[in-house]
Amino acid sequence: MQVFVRVAERMSFAAAARDLGLPASTVTDAVKGLEKRLGVRLLERTTRKVHLTPDGEVYRRRCLALLADFEEAETAFRGAKPKGTLRIDAQGSMARHIILPGLPRFLDEHPGLDVQMSETDRFIDPVAEGVDCVVRAGPVGNTDLVARRVALLPEMTCVAPEYVARFGTPERWDRLDGHRMVGYRSSAYGGVLPLEFMVDGEKKTVMLPMVLSVDAAESYREAALRGLGLIQIPRYRNKGNFAGLIETLPETPPSPTPVSLLFARDRLMSPRVRVFLDWLTEEFRNALPGEGTGMTGRAAP
Incomplete structure (x- = not known):
């Protein structure tokens, strides 16, 4: 069978x-x-x-x-712990920032498991791709997959020092004439994501001129580091060894982005996926202490 x-x-x-x-x-x-x-x-x-x-x-x-x-x-x-191969697909930035750092502990806790991890930024069909579950950031939308919320990522608008030296510091979300952004092409959104700002509890969106658009999270951040425009990313991606960008417009941040674990609807959640879900939720909780738990958010990289 x-x-x-x-x-x-x-x-x-x-x-x-x-x-x-x-x-x-x-x-x-x-x-x-x-x-x-x-x-x-x-x-x-x-x-x-x-x-x-x-x-x-x-x-x-x-x-x-x-x-x-x-x-x-x-x-x-x-009374045994799950065993066998756990096949997961995750966005590259989350794999490197959140999953891989804590994975040795997960494998120590579950010695019967081995993990096969692939990385893609687009939404995929886990059945067609042969994986047990998928970890994605952004609203899930209409899908035949079952989604379990893992975390909510606070976001920030940021630029490189080189950009500020050339174009100046953005002062207000509605006064961005003369500025430009790096475009992020989202498969979930169906095009380039606009910049998003929360103003007195209301979401505002802005499209700026761009000289580059990308469809991968790591390239998106790298382009900003090269001074090519404003970007909006989760805060954890500009901390520690990954710092280097300057936060701007902090009084009108983007809405937070949900992270979900998804698996096929006609598969019951296996013990392997269940322990991974519990562990991943805890990893995000430790990385983002005190953050909110709502489900609204953008399809951010």
Whole structure:
């Protein structure tokens, strides 16, 4: 069942074999044996992809529920900690600033787990990408994924000293003539994000001229460090060894940005994902003591 579900999710015998650490021939034989025993065809094979048959889709959903119950029961009755491979996808800046620094402690607490982490800034389908969960900043919006809030990131508007020397210090959110910004192209927003300012509890947005737009969080910050314009980022990304930008317009900051952990709706939360969610929530709480917990916010990098 585990082999079949992974092949169905990845739509590829080869990708499933890599995920499971099995020879491709073993994966193929397992699915063929399952189909023979059930007396139905579960998958349609083509030269390029694998697709579920109607019977295969019904069986896949039953398998997901059974496998989740099995894992939950084993963990509960044996009093054991979760084990196996946890596949996560996270935005690069959060991976480097929040997840990786505390990961040794997480793995010490859960010695039966190993982690496979990928990094992307765009929203992805965890099933199609073969991951257990996704960590993203910004409003979740309309999605078939289940979202669990992890944290709320306070944001800041900032510029580099080189920018100030050339263009001056921005004085007011509504008096930014002569200034420019670095554009951040968000897949969730569907274009370049405007600058955002909270003014007496009301959100105001401003688009400024730009000479550069990017779609990656690290490039966004690096462009600001080079004096190419104003940016808005979470405060934790300008602390300690990562400091270097000057906060500006602090009296009208952007609204805070929610961070969520997402997983497929038709998968019950596995014990592996559950312990990771609890740990990640605590990591953000320690990194952002005393911050709020609301869910509004921008699709910030």
